[in-house]
Amino acid sequence: MTVRVPAKVNLQLAVGPLRDDGYHDLVNVFHAVSLFDEVTATEPGTPGTFTVRIEGESADHVPADGTNLAVRAAEALAKHAGQTGPAGHPYGADLLIRKAIPVAGGMAGGSADAAAALVACDALWGLGLSRADLMEIGAGIGSDVPFALLGGTAVGTGRGERLTPVPATGAFHWVFALADGGLSTPQVYGECDRLRADAGEEVAWPSASEPLMAALRDGDAPALGAALANDLQPAALALRPSLARTLDAGRDAGALGAIVSGSGPTCAFLAASADHARELSAALAATGVCRTAVTAQGPVPGAEIVQYEE
Numbered sequence: 001m002t003v004r005v006p007a008k009v010n011l012q013l014a015v016g017p018l019r020d021d022g023y024h025d026l027v028n029v030f031h032a033v034s035l036f037d038e039v040t041a042t043e044p045g046t047p048g049t050f051t052v053r054i055e056g057e058s059a060d061h062v063p064a065d066g067t068n069l070a071v072r073a074a075e076a077l078a079k080h081a082g083q084t085g086p087a088g089h090p091y092g093a094d095l096l097i098r099k100a101i102p103v104a105g106g107m108a109g110g111s112a113d114a115a116a117a118l119v120a121c122d123a124l125w126g127l128g129l130s131r132a133d134l135m136e137i138g139a140g141i142g143s144d145v146p147f148a149l150l151g152g153t154a155v156g157t158g159r160g161e162r163l164t165p166v167p168a169t170g171a172f173h174w175v176f177a178l179a180d181g182g183l184s185t186p187q188v189y190g191e192c193d194r195l196r197a198d199a200g201e202e203v204a205w206p207s208a209s210e211p212l213m214a215a216l217r218d219g220d221a222p223a224l225g226a227a228l229a230n231d232l233q234p235a236a237l238a239l240r241p242s243l244a245r246t247l248d249a250g251r252d253a254g255a256l257g258a259i260v261s262g263s264g265p266t267c268a269f270l271a272a273s274a275d276h277a278r279e280l281s282a283a284l285a286a287t288g289v290c291r292t293a294v295t296a297q298g299p300v301p302g303a304e305i306v307q308y309e310e
């Protein structure tokens, strides 16, 4: 059972006050883009066991043990299902993750793999759970997992897990500048809190940007580029100052908008067309301000089965 799952970029990430549970209340406009991981789930050699192998983009930086989010998601699903399948065997799976989404890159790659594992194991075990059920189980694994199951464009509130789809017209063309090494999401949120405390900033309750919603509704790429906003960007730039040059290089090369993706260090650039995205990608790669640049378009659907093997 093979499931394809998209990366996300945050079109708006408005970070509210720190909550008692260590999370921040957000307004998080998620947008799924055509940069995909694939997760294959097969019956394990030994019933009731979970294994994981990782191939592809920075595979050696992904844990291949029980801490892997895909394994944790599969185990949570087994627990939800009641441990034993119709044949009386405990549920288990051998998972193979083929990565294209940058690791610790601010594009929710780990959450994507968890979402894909939920869909793959649900099908492998014949559970037939609804997307809503899978999204609820996924929210326990990570704040971005429910969106990887939903896809498209959506506003996330709470810690990002309560989703409302956003109407969007047409396709948007993106370039992503992938960096060497990742950034830790908790560390970036912590830096954001520290910068705000140092500045004596009163942290406002987050709200969705009207110009951004209008740009999505109208399919207006220049307006969307101008409305992109990420409250985590100053923190990501403080922890990785070289990203300022990456963003400048994209703007100089004619991007309609340039932003750090989520907690970074991937930078996202909005292009006017697929051709423009290819030009922008080549220009970024040539300036040496990133490890590599890739093009993608959004919105795309959430995790879906691409291959079923009897």
Ligand code: C5P
Binding pocket: 022, 023, 024, 025, 026, 141, 142, 143, 144, 158, 159, 160, 185, 186, 187, 189
């Ligand atoms: O939910 P997830 O495990 O993906 O979150 C990773 C970390 O990001 C959390 O431990 C927390 O430090 C930070 N976070 C946050 N507020 C959110 C989402 C994530 O502070 N709404």
